[in-house]
Amino acid sequence: MLKIYNTLTKKLESFKPIEDKKVRFYHCGPTVYWTQHIGNLRGMMMADLIRRSLEYLGYDVNFVRNYTDVGHLTGDNLGDADTGEDKMEKGALREGLTPDEIADKYIRIFENDTKALNIEEPNKKPRATQYVKQMQKMITTLIEKSYAYVTPKAVYFDVSKFSNYNELNHQNLELNLSGAGTGDVSDANKKHSVDFALWFFKTGAHQNALQTWEFLGVTSEEVENGRGFPGWHIECSAMSKALLGDTIDIHMGGIEHIPVHHTNEIAQSEASNGVKFVNYWLHNEHLNVNGKKMSKSEGTGYSLQEVVSKKVEIKNRMFVNFEPFDLRYFFLNSHYRSKQNFTWDALKDAKIARENFDERVWSLPERKGNIVKSYKEKFIKAIENDFNIPQGLAIAWELLKSKEKEEDKRETILDFDKVLGLGLKGSQNIGRKILEPKHLKNIKIRNLIKERDEARLNKDFRKSDELRKLIEAEGYIVEDTKEGTKVYKKE
Numbered sequence: 001m002l003k004i005y006n007t008l009t010k011k012l013e014s015f016k017p018i019e020d021k022k023v024r025f026y027h028c029g030p031t032v033y034w035t036q037h038i039g040n041l042r043g044m045m046m047a048d049l050i051r052r053s054l055e056y057l058g059y060d061v062n063f064v065r066n067y068t069d070v071g072h073l074t075g076d077n078l079g080d081a082d083t084g085e086d087k088m089e090k091g092a093l094r095e096g097l098t099p100d101e102i103a104d105k106y107i108r109i110f111e112n113d114t115k116a117l118n119i120e121e122p123n124k125k126p127r128a129t130q131y132v133k134q135m136q137k138m139i140t141t142l143i144e145k146s147y148a149y150v151t152p153k154a155v156y157f158d159v160s161k162f163s164n165y166n167e168l169n170h171q172n173l174e175l176n177l178s179g180a181g182t183g184d185v186s187d188a189n190k191k192h193s194v195d196f197a198l199w200f201f202k203t204g205a206h207q208n209a210l211q212t213w214e215f216l217g218v219t220s221e222e223v224e225n226g227r228g229f230p231g232w233h234i235e236c237s238a239m240s241k242a243l244l245g246d247t248i249d250i251h252m253g254g255i256e257h258i259p260v261h262h263t264n265e266i267a268q269s270e271a272s273n274g275v276k277f278v279n280y281w282l283h284n285e286h287l288n289v290n291g292k293k294m295s296k297s298e299g300t301g302y303s304l305q306e307v308v309s310k311k312v313e314i315k316n317r318m319f320v321n322f323e324p325f326d327l328r329y330f331f332l333n334s335h336y337r338s339k340q341n342f343t344w345d346a347l348k349d350a351k352i353a354r355e356n357f358d359e360r361v362w363s364l365p366e367r368k369g370n371i372v373k374s375y376k377e378k379f380i381k382a383i384e385n386d387f388n389i390p391q392g393l394a395i396a397w398e399l400l401k402s403k404e405k406e407e408d409k410r411e412t413i414l415d416f417d418k419v420l421g422l423g424l425k426g427s428q429n430i431g432r433k434i435l436e437p438k439h440l441k442n443i444k445i446r447n448l449i450k451e452r453d454e455a456r457l458n459k460d461f462r463k464s465d466e467l468r469k470l471i472e473a474e475g476y477i478v479e480d481t482k483e484g485t486k487v488y489k490k491e
C-alpha cells in the first residue's frame, strides 16, 4: 500500500487516487527567465522519481509541468506577490530580447538539462501565456462570487472571504490580516495587505509592461478594456484545471511555495470551482551548497553546464569531467523531503560510486534472467514508503553484492532502473567484445585512451606506454589497429 506524506494534513496517508489506478499530477514548473540552478533541477528530478515510482507501481500518470513565462514578479517569493519587477521583462531587458525569445531560450536550456539528467518529459507542458483566457474566466468567476474585487490598479483576491486560507501553511489568518510580515502595499485601494493580485492592469508600476492582454468585462479607471497581465498564482490554478480537472490527486513543488504560492492556488481554485483542489500536497526540500543556501551572488548557484565543465581528479592525477548522471546518482542518495548538501567532494564520491555501480551491472552477462522476487518486494516496499528512493538504491546495491544468479541480478537491476533512471538499459556487457573507445561507457577509461592517443600523436611513446599500463590496471586492453584504437575488457 502506497503511503504519501501530505503537507496539508502533515501526515503519512494511504494513497487513494480519484480514478482507480490513474494519477492526475501537477508540478509547478520553472519561470523561464534564467538558467535553472542545480537546486531547481533537483526539484524536477524529485518529481521525476515520484512519477516513475507511481508508474512502476502500475499507475497511469498524467503529469503536467508548466512554464511560467509571464507575471512572476521578483517580490513573489518574499510573500508579496504585488511588488517588484516582472522576471521575464527583467530577462528581456538584460539580454536585449523579447520576453517570448527569452522564454524560448531558457525553455530550450531547461529541456536540454532535464534530458541530460534523464528526467522524463511531462505529458503536457503548458506555457502560461497560452492560458490567459482560462485565467480570465476563473478571475471573472471569483469577481462574480465576491471573492475578488477590482481597484484602478489590479484585481485582488480577498483573503478574508476564504475561511480555509491558511489550511496548507498552518498559519494564523488574524496575524496575516493585521499585516504582520508583509511588504509595501503599493495600492492604497487594496483591502488587506495579504490580498493578492489575480490581474495587474497596465498602469502605475506596470504601465510599460511588455506582455499584456485585453480583459473584456473588467474595467479599471486607468486602462482601456482591462488591459494587463495575470498574477503568477492564478496561472497554475487555471492550467491545472484546464488540463487535469477541478480536483487533482497530486500537486508538487518546492517547500518555498507552501506559505504563499500554493496557499493562494488553493484559495483561488476552491473559491471558483467550489470543490477541493488537491488531495495530496507534496513538497521537496532544498539543496544547500557547503551547508548554506544556494546563492548566485556567492557564486554557488551552479548550473548543470558549470557542473559538467568542472574537472575532477580521480586517481593517478587523472582529471576527468563530471557527467550529468553523476549528479543524478548524487540526488538519488537523499529523500525528497530531506535537505541535501552539495559539495564538490560529495559529487566526486557520487561519481566514483556510480561508476562502480555501472561497471558491476555491465559485467553481468546478457543472458535472459528472472526478476529476483524477494528483492523486488523489498524495492517496492521502499518506494511505497513515501518514495524512499535512497533505500531503493541501497537495495539495488545489496542485490549486486548478493549470491543471486548473475543473469537474474541483471534482469532485476534493469527493472529497478525504471525508477532510478541511471540509463542502464542501454549499457552493454562488453565482455570480450572489441569496441571503439567512444562506445565505452566508462568515462575514466575513455579519457585515459584519449590521452594515450594524444601522446601517440605527439610521438611521446613513453607516456603512451605509461597510460597503457594504467588502462590495463583498470582491467582493460587497448589495441592499436588500422581502424584506430580498440578496447576490450580483460577476462
Ligand SMILES: [Zn+2]
Pocket (backbone or CB within 6 Å): 028, 029, 236, 253, 261
Ligand atoms: Zn505553481
